[in-house]
Amino acid sequence: MNTDQLMHDPDGPVLLVGGYGTVGTEFARAAHGRWPLLLAGRSPGKAADLCREVSAEARRWDLADPEPFRAAVRAVVSLVNDPDDRVLRASLAAGVPYVDVTRWTARVQRAALLVSVGSPTAPALLSSGWMGGVVPLVAAVLAGRVGGAESVDTAIRYDLADRSGADSVEFMDRLGVDFEVLQDGRDTVVSPLSGARTLDIGPDRTKVVRIDTPEQFTLPLTLGARTVTTRLGFSSASTTSALVALGRTGFFRRARGEFWRPLRRRILHSPGEGGTATVRIEVRGPGGALTATVTDARGQSHMTAVGGLLGLRRVLGDDGAPAPGAGLALPEAHPLPETVLSALAAEGVVVDIVPSPAASSLRAAA
Known part of the structure; x- marks a missing residue:
């Protein structure tokens, strides 16, 4: 025991x-x-x-x-x-008070249930959305500016030169498992590595494909979005294409379980000397559409840590707003979302927000 x-x-x-x-x-x-x-x-x-x-x-x-x-x-x-x-x-x-930045979607769901059925006396912030909750935090900022979130579309550029820990590529273990998202208000089952698109993420043209991330589960519940998609692509287009091709062979569905775990991790886990983490987030709402490019020159590990740091400040009431009450909390439910941008900037994470074009290439492909 x-x-x-x-x-x-x-x-x-x-x-x-x-x-x-x-x-x-x-x-x-x-x-x-x-x-x-x-x-x-x-x-x-x-x-x-x-x-x-x-x-x-x-x-x-x-x-x-x-x-x-x-x-x-x-x-x-x-x-x-x-x-x-x-x-x-x-x-x-x-x-x-508790903050978690490492769970994939199914484990976020399990943790949320665990918190809900207990009798918590402190906040438990599940901040496992991409990059320690940075994606849902910025989505909440954009939603506030456009009067709500009808859709949230995220595209991640994964720099292969970046440093990464073993847990940072946990999503590799989910590449053989279909997942459920909300599409136009309907539950839809999506296959990982599907829906390939090529678009601008910061200064770079990047091929991106669908992956399972927790914000696709939480944002419909917290922001009321009817469509939420997350795609990821690598700094090397050939690596993305090779991963998609490997997925089409059924490798990730067959190579599940502990025996194949080292091989699955080795495909992506290559601790480099450092790279830049870049994420594009587009939110469309009643008041229009905005696109944010989030950049951290110190890489994905630093951006994830910053997301977790903001989560810790939130549960301690150290960010200008009272701490949340006891029980389940999510980063995008921040009571003062506009303060998030300056907090990110103070830690070296730059958020550039511009109006979205009339028709988003990413949204059209959802």
């Missing part, structure tokens, strides 16, 4: 589970100086240099090991896969 035990200490450290991984390191650096930090993971010895840099302590918490973990903390940020919901359950039981 698991006996993990967290206690809520409003003056204690912020617990970063996976706090010295690729995204965790970026998060720890961004949070340094704001709150005391406690880093947790399987091999805390690997965090020694980072702990000195950010004045943090590191402790062992292996989520695959039944050895219990105990700590008194101000808040918890989960930056690593939590397949059995150990971190979430411990946070809920202790009434500790």
Whole structure:
């Protein structure tokens, strides 16, 4: 029987589970100086240099090991896969504010149910929309400016030169599984890697294809959008085409399970020296249509960490608005969405917003 035990200490450290991984390191650096930090993971010895840099302590918490973990903390940020919901359950039981940036759609749905059927006494922010919730946050800003969101279309340019942790390519494990989205107000089943389109994402022309991401589940519920699509493409068009071709062979449907996991990950997980993360988000509503280009020159890991940092500030009420009440919270439900742009800019994430053309090439292909 698991006996993990967290206690809520409003003056204690912020617990970063996976706090010295690729995204965790970026998060720890961004949070340094704001709150005391406690880093947790399987091999805390690997965090020694980072702990000195950010004045943090590191402790062992292996989520695959039944050895219990105990700590008194101000808040918890989960930056690593939590397949059995150990971190979430411990946070809920202790009434500790919680932020999660690593779940794919099915696990967001499971976590939402877990929070809803319990008796939470603190907010639990599921910020696993693309890039730690940056996509749904910016979508909410655009929706506010056009009087609501009838459709939200996102296109992601994945820079193959960028640094990435193993968990950042978890979506590879979903490429053999059809997923459900809302299309013109109707539930529609979509195959991953389908619906290829080529469009401008920032300065680059990029081929993009459909993938399963949590905001396609949450935005119809929170913003009332009748159509939500997310596509992803790589900085190398040939890589995108090769992935699509591999998908057409049925590889991802056949190569599921733990045996094939290393191969699936190896296809994408190549820790580079660094690249630029760029995302295009278009929202159409009663008052027109706007397109935002979101760019982080420090890469996807940094942008994800920034999304998580904004989530932590939200659950602590540290962003100019009162903290959300106890229970389920989502990033796009921010009470002051216009403040998001300056908060992103302060962390080096640039958002450029322009009117959309009369007919979006991405929207027409949905």
